[in-house]
Amino acid sequence: MTPKRKRIWDKTGGKCWYCGNDLPEKGWHADHVEPVIRVTELARKNPDCPDQAWKPEREREDNKVPACSKCNLYKSTHSVEEFRELLQRQVELARKASVNFRNAERFGLITVNGVKVTFYFETMESSHG
Template identity: 30%
Template sequence: MAISKSKREVVYQKYNGRCAYCGREIAYKDMQVDHLLPLRAWGIEDAGTDDIDNLMPACRMCNHYKRANSLETFRRYIEEIPRKLRDNYIYKVGVAYGEVVEQEHPVKFYFERQEG
């Protein structure tokens, strides 16, 4: 089901024109509407809805990376990035020369930081 223009505008304003996940500013025309709880996904019993509470403004990068995964699966994917990068030779050179600084930490999404 397509999301109406009026609903898209409400979703966009939820976090003042920022991606609910990474927190970067996004232009309205570039915003993608993500279902926090996917409508249907592998391993998820409860299906999400098109209610405003379940719709999140997302940049293309975050929406693409999250796909139809749960929030916790998405969080795990983000937290695994440093380990995956360590296998990359260019990354290793960057660390050796101090151009890349590793700062692993638990992932807290932008919308979570705004709520508490």
């Protein structure tokens, strides 16, 4: 692990910033909290291109947190609050998409508990890191 990646890892002591699961030493992602949207080289050279949401100034270590690949890939280019909203809709989306979910719910095999999405970093002491 490079010294830079080690510093990012140490922000949580090796847990995912979002879900809190233990990260593997290999295969964890350094997530941009505020997304750096990457555009093509062509778009970068053309200031009139509509996709100029690339934010190179967010390419900073203090904007990077350790994340598991699942959270990082699902968060994609979303902000933290957009990611929270997306996660909060998972039950609704599963109910809509899955007959297995609906059957399991109808027969009481699963119960939706209405929990609000809390990220791991929100449970850490504010003095941490």
